Amino acid sequence: EPLKFAVTDIEGLEALQQEFAPFEEALEAASGQDIKLLPVSSRTAAVEALKQGQVDLVLTGPAEYVVIDGLTDAEIVTAWQRPNYYAQIVVMSSGPIKTVEDLKGKTVTFGSVGSTSQHLGPAQVLADFGLAYGSDYKPQIISRNVAAEAMIRGDVQAIGMNEGHLSSIREAFPDKSFTVVARGRDLPNDVLVARKDADPEAIAAIKKAFVEQSDKLMAAVLKGDDNQKYKGGFFLNEVSDSDYDYVRSMYATIGVDSNAFVGE
Amino acid sequence: MPEASSQCDGSSVVVDAQRLRKSYDNRLEVLKGVDLKITSGERVALIGANGCGKSTLLRCLIGLHDISDGSLATMGHTLTAGRNPAARRQVRLQTGFVFQKHCLVRRRTVLSNVVHGFFGDAGSWRAHAHGLAPAAWRKRAMEALEEVRLSDRALSRADTLSGGQQQRVAIARALVRRPRLLIADEPAASLDPLSGQNVMELFTRLCTDHGITLLFTSHDMEHALTYASRVVALRNGRILFDKTSDTVSPSDLKDTFDG
Amino acid sequence: MPEASSQCDGSSVVVDAQRLRKSYDNRLEVLKGVDLKITSGERVALIGANGCGKSTLLRCLIGLHDISDGSLATMGHTLTAGRNPAARRQVRLQTGFVFQKHCLVRRRTVLSNVVHGFFGDAGSWRAHAHGLAPAAWRKRAMEALEEVRLSDRALSRADTLSGGQQQRVAIARALVRRPRLLIADEPAASLDPLSGQNVMELFTRLCTDHGITLLFTSHDMEHALTYASRVVALRNGRILFDKTSDTVSPSDLKDTFDG
Amino acid sequence: MAESRHVVPSRLSGITALHFVILVTLAAVILGSMGQVAPSPGQLAAGAPGMVNLVGRMMPPNLEPDFLWRIAVRILETFQIALVGAAIGIAISLPVGWLAARGVSPLGRGHYVFKMLTSLLRTVPDLVWALLFVATVGLGAVAGTMTIVVDTIGFCGRFFAEAMEDAEKEPQEALAAIGAGRSAILLGAVLPDIAPSLTNSALFALEKAVRSSVVLGLVGAGGIGQELKVAFDLFQYRNASTIILVIFAIVLAMEFITDRLRARIQ
Amino acid sequence: MAESRHVVPSRLSGITALHFVILVTLAAVILGSMGQVAPSPGQLAAGAPGMVNLVGRMMPPNLEPDFLWRIAVRILETFQIALVGAAIGIAISLPVGWLAARGVSPLGRGHYVFKMLTSLLRTVPDLVWALLFVATVGLGAVAGTMTIVVDTIGFCGRFFAEAMEDAEKEPQEALAAIGAGRSAILLGAVLPDIAPSLTNSALFALEKAVRSSVVLGLVGAGGIGQELKVAFDLFQYRNASTIILVIFAIVLAMEFITDRLRARIQ
Numbered sequence A: 001e002p003l004k005f006a007v008t009d010i011e012g013l014e015a016l017q018q019e020f021a022p023f024e025e026a027l028e029a030a031s032g033q034d035i036k037l038l039p040v041s042s043r044t045a046a047v048e049a050l051k052q053g054q055v056d057l058v059l060t061g062p063a064e065y066v067v068i069d070g071l072t073d074a075e076i077v078t079a080w081q082r083p084n085y086y087a088q089i090v091v092m093s094s095g096p097i098k099t100v101e102d103l104k105g106k107t108v109t110f111g112s113v114g115s116t117s118q119h120l121g122p123a124q125v126l127a128d129f130g131l132a133y134g135s136d137y138k139p140q141i142i143s144r145n146v147a148a149e150a151m152i153r154g155d156v157q158a159i160g161m162n163e164g165h166l167s168s169i170r171e172a173f174p175d176k177s178f179t180v181v182a183r184g185r186d187l188p189n190d191v192l193v194a195r196k197d198a199d200p201e202a203i204a205a206i207k208k209a210f211v212e213q214s215d216k217l218m219a220a221v222l223k224g225d226d227n228q229k230y231k232g233g234f235f236l237n238e239v240s241d242s243d244y245d246y247v248r249s250m251y252a253t254i255g256v257d258s259n260a261f262v263g264e
Numbered sequence B, C: 001m002p003e004a005s006s007q008c009d010g011s012s013v014v015v016d017a018q019r020l021r022k023s024y025d026n027r028l029e030v031l032k033g034v035d036l037k038i039t040s041g042e043r044v045a046l047i048g049a050n051g052c053g054k055s056t057l058l059r060c061l062i063g064l065h066d067i068s069d070g071s072l073a074t075m076g077h078t079l080t081a082g083r084n085p086a087a088r089r090q091v092r093l094q095t096g097f098v099f100q101k102h103c104l105v106r107r108r109t110v111l112s113n114v115v116h117g118f119f120g121d122a123g124s125w126r127a128h129a130h131g132l133a134p135a136a137w138r139k140r141a142m143e144a145l146e147e148v149r150l151s152d153r154a155l156s157r158a159d160t161l162s163g164g165q166q167q168r169v170a171i172a173r174a175l176v177r178r179p180r181l182l183i184a185d186e187p188a189a190s191l192d193p194l195s196g197q198n199v200m201e202l203f204t205r206l207c208t209d210h211g212i213t214l215l216f217t218s219h220d221m222e223h224a225l226t227y228a229s230r231v232v233a234l235r236n237g238r239i240l241f242d243k244t245s246d247t248v249s250p251s252d253l254k255d256t257f258d259g
Numbered sequence D, E: 001m002a003e004s005r006h007v008v009p010s011r012l013s014g015i016t017a018l019h020f021v022i023l024v025t026l027a028a029v030i031l032g033s034m035g036q037v038a039p040s041p042g043q044l045a046a047g048a049p050g051m052v053n054l055v056g057r058m059m060p061p062n063l064e065p066d067f068l069w070r071i072a073v074r075i076l077e078t079f080q081i082a083l084v085g086a087a088i089g090i091a092i093s094l095p096v097g098w099l100a101a102r103g104v105s106p107l108g109r110g111h112y113v114f115k116m117l118t119s120l121l122r123t124v125p126d127l128v129w130a131l132l133f134v135a136t137v138g139l140g141a142v143a144g145t146m147t148i149v150v151d152t153i154g155f156c157g158r159f160f161a162e163a164m165e166d167a168e169k170e171p172q173e174a175l176a177a178i179g180a181g182r183s184a185i186l187l188g189a190v191l192p193d194i195a196p197s198l199t200n201s202a203l204f205a206l207e208k209a210v211r212s213s214v215v216l217g218l219v220g221a222g223g224i225g226q227e228l229k230v231a232f233d234l235f236q237y238r239n240a241s242t243i244i245l246v247i248f249a250i251v252l253a254m255e256f257i258t259d260r261l262r263a264r265i266q
């Protein structure tokens, strides 16, 4: 039985889904375990799979970690640190929005519900600047592609996203100029969690691999052309649950009680 | 088992309709109280103007329509409104029915259409295409096609046949299982004179040789008078006359059709 | 305009087929070289055994089938393989065609079906339902229904009529526009004796009164000999004989049908 | 001839070697793949408790009045957009389907162009339509309507064409014999014959427009689908089950209407 | 009687007041909503440049061999799962459709239960099926296949039932008159009659399974849809347009097969 390793669509890892093959090989070599990699586009499905014992390892984002922590007793194996992982509020440079305050009463779009860097993070940034979610501005959930189109037209005034998104948007619209009006603190790291009842030896082997051969693994990740921008990241083996309290407060910001996920 | 005994009794009642009424969708009544008794081995012609209810009556007899009122028993099985699908099935298994209008499965071969005649028999799933049917059925189907002189078209698709040829396929299908009761709605209508004669003679022969009871409609008075032992005329939803064929007079016929 | 002149000329050629051949899907040839010339005002009966190609020939005459070989002109318009849809349309606009098999629009009323007869005329989009049709068309359609004695069923859905009644609706539809050429494929096959007689007499009257040309098939030899001025027999894809109806002998008929 | 008459045709008459090879190949591909991608009964049995557990967490549905009210408003919004979008789409699909129908289309061989057009409409993903329409008319209900229109044409165009191709041929021939043109045949014979099928496809398209969870959300027109997606993304399963039940009720109602209409037309 | 014969029936005969009211109301609702949610011609004209610009950014499609190769592999993967899922789904839909078809079903009134079942399968969103199957068989191709199976039954179940309901009645009656049971009528008369329609629905279901961009990605089964989503998420529009074109080619191929099969069956 191979270890089933799910990767959710943590923003920024999409490209990896195409180029995970070298990483998978490297991890198999480093840990001596047989690994089956499953990139999953739905965080809900990945979390359920973990809860139901259908996957052993999940590599996922901070927001999902909070949910997993609330639903299961999963154990953190390692954290995947990503440089320049923060949320920001982007507007048109030529537009009327010059400061965060100008956004009062305007429409701000978020890319994906419950996503750390596209929804929770940017909402927290605005809250930190004193704009309450839903009352001081009109939040809308719209995919980034459409939102960019709409902001250029002037239908919406700002978009919440992370640094990687902005650079891809800039690439896509070379003749348009975008401005960041607010930027949050660095977001907590992505985490690799293991199912509670997973084979302890296998998990230990994985853990060891990340400690001892983290360079090799990261090098494998970076084999893909599109992934060069992840250069400089690390695998952190010391992670504590309290690092994610910031994320829990973000849930509170958008009006969701992080203690009450799915009933129990 | 009432039908077992009736099967042996040569003069048993095959069709027994009393005060049979039938209206479509509760509108105009088509049959307004028909009394008809047919005993085994008879050859009965049903005549009447267009729209007088001949087809309706025939369809009622095997439970294709529920009757609205009165009583009806075919081969000892009571067929009243909606009840007793088992009785209906028993009746149909012993009846050969030739429809007035096109009723072949157009995308199947002629032979498959004839093999369909075995539906209802044991193992009838094998009857849905000639390629699957047991050898005995296939052989019998070819014989039936032979009887209507269409064996050379056995593998043509049913809808590539001419109108009269299709009618003959439907006749072969009704005969393939040698029914006890043969009901035919204008069997010779689209047949050429010789084929029509052949078919009617075939029917007569089957009746004499196998004791089959025949009930057919026809607009060809010559056929009706020649091939039936008894002629029943419908008019205005009632039976106008019911006579042996040699006693039917030209004025009887005139009454039947004159509006 | 050749057809304008032919319309005035009483003895003009309405149907002119020469060495006409027709095979379906390049398989067995159905018509193997038919020569047929019909002049205006004639009443021609086409007879032949089932499957001899009567319907096929009639359908070729108005371009419902493309002919395989030979030449064909109907009312002066040449109808050869696939070409000239305009000619086909011209022919059809002047022809009334009664099909052998069911061909009504079942979900429409009888009256709507008859009004359909005006399709092809100017403003024909209004012909698709009787509720939309111009008053003159509606009136004419009711008259046509009257002629086949069905005006009391004008608002019934077409598929609630009996077989013979549906046939009469189809006849009314063919007559509603007073065609120049009337082609009828077994028009009386499912009609009761009186209705059949009525329809055939109606046809004859129209021919005499309006100079309409009539071409019909029938398996009723009495009809063929009584109502046609000329009888054409088909056999094995060729014309067996082509005589005035009073010269047709019983042995001619025997030859026609004996296989 | 007299000889051949007595021979019962072979059982396999009508099946050519080519058919046989194609069928066997296809069966082999499907069965071969099945081992890899189809579930084994054992897997299904073992997983049953997990399924029960998951459904358990969706129960009972959230029935708070506030929430229900919000859902009701969203449903109405969605239904309004879906109705208009589907109505426009269906209206356009009728001519498109006609032009695309083999044997019925006035274009003859050209019908294939319209088949391709409807295929294209289906192939281009909703997100691209959303982008196009947002770029054109901006975010909101109008773009949502247009996306639904396109989806509806992609679907109905194909199914209307199919129904027209399968319509009974005899009445069409009868009208052709009268000299009726293509459009007269369409209106006079084809449409009455396929009315039940059209009703089915059209009401399915409406149902699809109501159900579609992504389309309206994509262009910021909200709708019930967006609400459902949010409920799942935030792991609020009890809200999700309420929404599903509400949509189910609507779907059933539409199914009922479809059935009644079709029974009446038949 | 003789009197009434000459009267031409009124134009409106057959339309009841109730029909009229319902029709007018529906038209009013649709037209009323149209003002709010349908695009105005002016809007469309003004937005045209935005549309052109967007399409421009998708051109030319990315044709690098590496990328094409990756896409080809993904398409094959997707096609394999879709084929098996659709095949199983279609096989199950046949009995389900039969049981659900009014007038054809052996259950009589009970047919409604199966109609409701197929409605339920459609209403429950893909994500929920994905969750259920993930909980049962885990992430991967198997869960993807099952999700496609369910989608296919939801669709084909309805359209098969519809086709069976609309099948020609005369041949069915002819077989019933022979004493054929429900299933014999199904096999002998109904299926041959609806074969072209079944072919159409079945191949549409397969096409839908191939196109569906979300379902497989949801359960970690990858597929071409995932690839497309990633391309959009990274604003790689030229990659996206390549993928769309490839899917379009497949859809056209399937459309062609559908057409040929249907023409042959007809």
Ligand SMILES: Nc1ncnc2c1ncn2[C@@H]1O[C@H](COP(=O)(O)OP(=O)(O)OP(=O)(O)O)[C@@H](O)[C@H]1O
Residues within 6 Å of the ligand: B024, B025, B030, B048, B049, B050, B051, B052, B053, B054, B055, B056, B057, B100, C159, C160, C161, C162, C163, C164, C165, C190, C192
């Ligand atoms: N399905 C139906 N719904 C309503 N009325 C019907 C239906 N079928 C037949 N009718 C009506 O019932 C009457 C009798 O029809 P039936 O078919 O029994 O006549 P028929 O005697 O067989 O006539 P024909 O000689 O023309 O075949 C007709 O007036 C017809 O209009």
Ligand SMILES: Nc1ncnc2c1ncn2[C@@H]1O[C@H](COP(=O)(O)OP(=O)(O)OP(=O)(O)O)[C@@H](O)[C@H]1O
Residues within 6 Å of the ligand: B159, B160, B161, B162, B163, B164, B165, B190, B192, C024, C025, C030, C048, C049, C050, C051, C052, C053, C054, C055, C056, C057, C100
């Ligand atoms: N669509 C078709 N495809 C292939 N063969 C056909 C087709 N239609 C008719 N045929 C064949 O052509 C021959 C002539 O058919 P046609 O319908 O013209 O006969 P008919 O003289 O009208 O016979 P009937 O008196 O039975 O109406 C028949 O053998 C028939 O099988």
Ligand SMILES: [Mg+2]
Residues within 6 Å of the ligand: B054, B055, B056, B100, B185, C162, C163, C164
């Ligand atoms: Mg009758």
Ligand SMILES: [Mg+2]
Residues within 6 Å of the ligand: B162, B163, B164, C054, C055, C056, C100, C185
């Ligand atoms: Mg004929």
